[in-house]
Structures are given as C-alpha cells and as structure tokens.
Amino acid sequence: MQFLTDPIAWWIDPFTQSAFMRNALWAALLTVxxxxxxxxxxxxxGMTFLGDAFAHGVLPGIAAAYIVGFSTTLGALAAAVAMAGGIYLIRNCSPLSEETSIGVLFVGFLALAVVVMSSGAGAYSGDLTxxxxxxxxxxxxxxxxRQAVAAAISVVGIVVGHRAFFVMTFDETQARLAGMRPRLAHAALLTLxxxxxxxxxxxxxSLLVLAFLVAPAATASLLVRRVPRIMVCAVGLGxxxxxxxLLVSYxxxxxxxxxxxxxxxxxxxFAMLLTNVLRAVRRPDREAAAAAEQHASA
Structure with a gap:
C-alpha cells in the first residue's frame, strides 16, 4: 500500500530519479x-479485427529487416503498407468481403513472419521478443x-479527415452522395x-498494441457520446x-x-461497472418520472 502511505516515493520519484522512466513515460504518452x-x-x-491484423501484419517486415540489418521501423512500415494494399486489392478485385480478405492476409502475414523468424540462427530471439x-x-x-512525428501525423490526419470519417462511419451512402469519396477516406484511415x-x-x-488501439476508445465510448469527446477521453484514459x-511495472x-x-x-x-451502477441508481427516478407523466396525461 505504499502508493497510499508514501505517494511521493511511489508516484513521483520513479520519474524524477530515473532517466529511463522519464523516456518510458514520454514514449507511453506518445503511444497513447x-x-x-x-x-x-x-x-x-467495428474495425477491431483489422487493427489486430495490422498488429500482426508488421511482424514479417520487422523480422526480415532485422535479419538483413535494415531499419525495423521501415520494415514494419513496408509490411503494413503491403497489408493495406492487399486488403484494398482483394476487396476491389474480387467478390470476397473485406472481412475475408483481412482473415486471409492475417494468416498469410503471420505465417510469413514465423517462416522468416525460424529461418535465422536463433541468436536474435531476444530482440524478436x-x-x-x-x-x-x-x-x-x-x-x-519518431513517435512524436507519428503522433503529429495521426492527430493532423484525424482532424483533417474528421468530417469524411464521421459521415462514412454512420452513413456511407450519404458520404458518397456528398462527394466525399468514402473509398479514399477508408484508404486514408488504413494508412493512419x-x-x-x-x-x-x-x-x-506488436502483440499488445491492439490494447491501446481498442480499450481506451471503447472505455471512452461508454462514458461520453460525441466523437471528439470520445477521442479526448480515450487519450486521458490511455x-x-x-x-x-509503468509504475506497477517499476x-x-x-x-x-x-x-x-x-x-x-x-x-x-471499471467503466462498465460504473455505468451499470449509475444506470441502476437512475432507473427508479426514470420510472417515477414516467409514472407521473402517465398519471398526468390520464
């Protein structure tokens, strides 16, 4: 219970006394x-499966880049671009659904990653971990x-494409009629x-990034309704x-x-528990108000 009995030592000192913890904090916040x-x-x-596919799809690029001594970041980016291109190609050049194309490429890229990893001498297993x-x-x-640049690109891209993403999400037909080119907006979202x-x-x-993609936004969607508020709340919760x-790990x-x-x-x-408790507390008031309204109209 040191986080309660000695909060300075538990919450503050790790970041003020350890340079690697400060870097880790900045990296975590930029990731969020x-x-x-x-x-x-x-x-x-509803693109969680796609997010999971991308998270695994970067693995062959990372493994191949590491083996040949190339930048693993560029290798991961190349694999992600290949994944996005493959999904777009299958979706538009075949009768298969996007979900099917994602599943096929998910398995293909994961299998390729295992093949590439198993072909090495094994001395780099720690780095692959x-x-x-x-x-x-x-x-x-x-x-x-590099993370700061990626964060800036993501935020700017989301702000610029907000209207197109919003209309495409809730009414793709309306987006097409309004000339917003939903396919291009979808490709931009895949890129981001x-x-x-x-x-x-x-x-x-790559195996845990899905938690940061999905969990904070899903939690925020339980607490607020408007899309900008969901984003802000998701960043705060993340x-x-x-x-x-970080502190528990330290x-x-x-x-x-x-x-x-x-x-x-x-x-x-916790958010699910909170929303259900609040809903249970408010239910009697709503029922009483509905009964009063019904009695008054009678």
Whole structure:
C-alpha cells in the first residue's frame, strides 16, 4: 500500500530519479496519443479485427529487416503498407468481403513472419521478443522523435479527415452522395492505422498494441457520446493506464508493455461497472418520472 502511505516515493520519484522512466513515460504518452485518436474510429467503425491484423501484419517486415540489418521501423512500415494494399486489392478485385480478405492476409502475414523468424540462427530471439511484447524501458531519444512525428501525423490526419470519417462511419451512402469519396477516406484511415501500429510496436510490442488501439476508445465510448469527446477521453484514459502500468511495472518488476495493456483492460471493466451502477441508481427516478407523466396525461 505504499502508493497510499508514501505517494511521493511511489508516484513521483520513479520519474524524477530515473532517466529511463522519464523516456518510458514520454514514449507511453506518445503511444497513447497516436493510438487513441485512430482507435476511436477503429472502435466506432467495428474495425477491431483489422487493427489486430495490422498488429500482426508488421511482424514479417520487422523480422526480415532485422535479419538483413535494415531499419525495423521501415520494415514494419513496408509490411503494413503491403497489408493495406492487399486488403484494398482483394476487396476491389474480387467478390470476397473485406472481412475475408483481412482473415486471409492475417494468416498469410503471420505465417510469413514465423517462416522468416525460424529461418535465422536463433541468436536474435531476444530482440524478436522485444518486437512482440515491446521494450519501453529501452526507448532512446531517436525513438521518441519518431513517435512524436507519428503522433503529429495521426492527430493532423484525424482532424483533417474528421468530417469524411464521421459521415462514412454512420452513413456511407450519404458520404458518397456528398462527394466525399468514402473509398479514399477508408484508404486514408488504413494508412493512419498502419502508422499508429508501426509507431507503437517498440513501446508495447506488436502483440499488445491492439490494447491501446481498442480499450481506451471503447472505455471512452461508454462514458461520453460525441466523437471528439470520445477521442479526448480515450487519450486521458490511455494516459492514466500507461502511467499506472509503468509504475506497477517499476515497483513490482513486471513486463512494462503487458502491464500497461492490462491496465487499459482493467479500466474498461471499471467503466462498465460504473455505468451499470449509475444506470441502476437512475432507473427508479426514470420510472417515477414516467409514472407521473402517465398519471398526468390520464
């Protein structure tokens, strides 16, 4: 219970006394900013499966780039672009649904990643574990700069495309009639999703980035209704989960990325509990008001 009995030592000192914890905090917050704004549309459009596919789809690019000594970030970006292009190609050049194309490419890219990983000598398995689950405590200034650029691109892209994304999400026919080119807007959203996944894999790992894409936005959607408020709330909730996860990891020597991801899920269940409690408390008042209105009309 040190977080209550000695809050300064538990909450503040790790960030003021450890440079790697400060870098980890900045990396976590940039990850939250990048994933939460894009994740809002992932949740609202029901694209969770697509987000998961992208998270796994970057793995062959990362593995191949590492083996040949190339930038793993560029390798991940190339794999994400290939995934987006493949989904677009199958969707528009065949009668198959987008869900089917995502499933096929999900399996194909994951299988390719396993083939590439198993072809090496095995000496790099530790680094591949970092790519799978993240190594936020090993983030350096170069990584932070790349994350800052990705966060800026994601936020600007979401702001510029907000109207098109909004109309496309709730009425694609209306978007087409209004000349908003929903296919182009969808491609832009796929691009932003790819950028957010690539920018975040070193922080939380490609297997855990889905938690930051989905959980904060899903939690926010339980608490507020308007899309901009969902985004702001998602960023705030993601930041809270990231800070708590980092501190728990620091004090109890657990995996940082997994602990932060778990914190986002715990917050979701807290929000579900809170909304159900509030709904139960308000139900008698609503029923009494409805009964009074019915009595007055009679």
């Amino acid at each position: 900013a990048t994933t939460s704004v894009v994740g809002t549309w992932v949740v609202l459009r 970092r790519f799978l689950f993240g190594s936020i405590t090993g983030i350096d200034n170069g990584d932070l700069r 999703l790819a950028i957010s996944v690539v920018a975040s894999y070193e922080t939380v790992g 930041a809270i989960a990231a800070v708590i996860g 004090h109890h020597d657990t995996a940082a990325g997994a602990t932060m991801a778990l914190a986002t899920v715990v917050l979701l269940f």
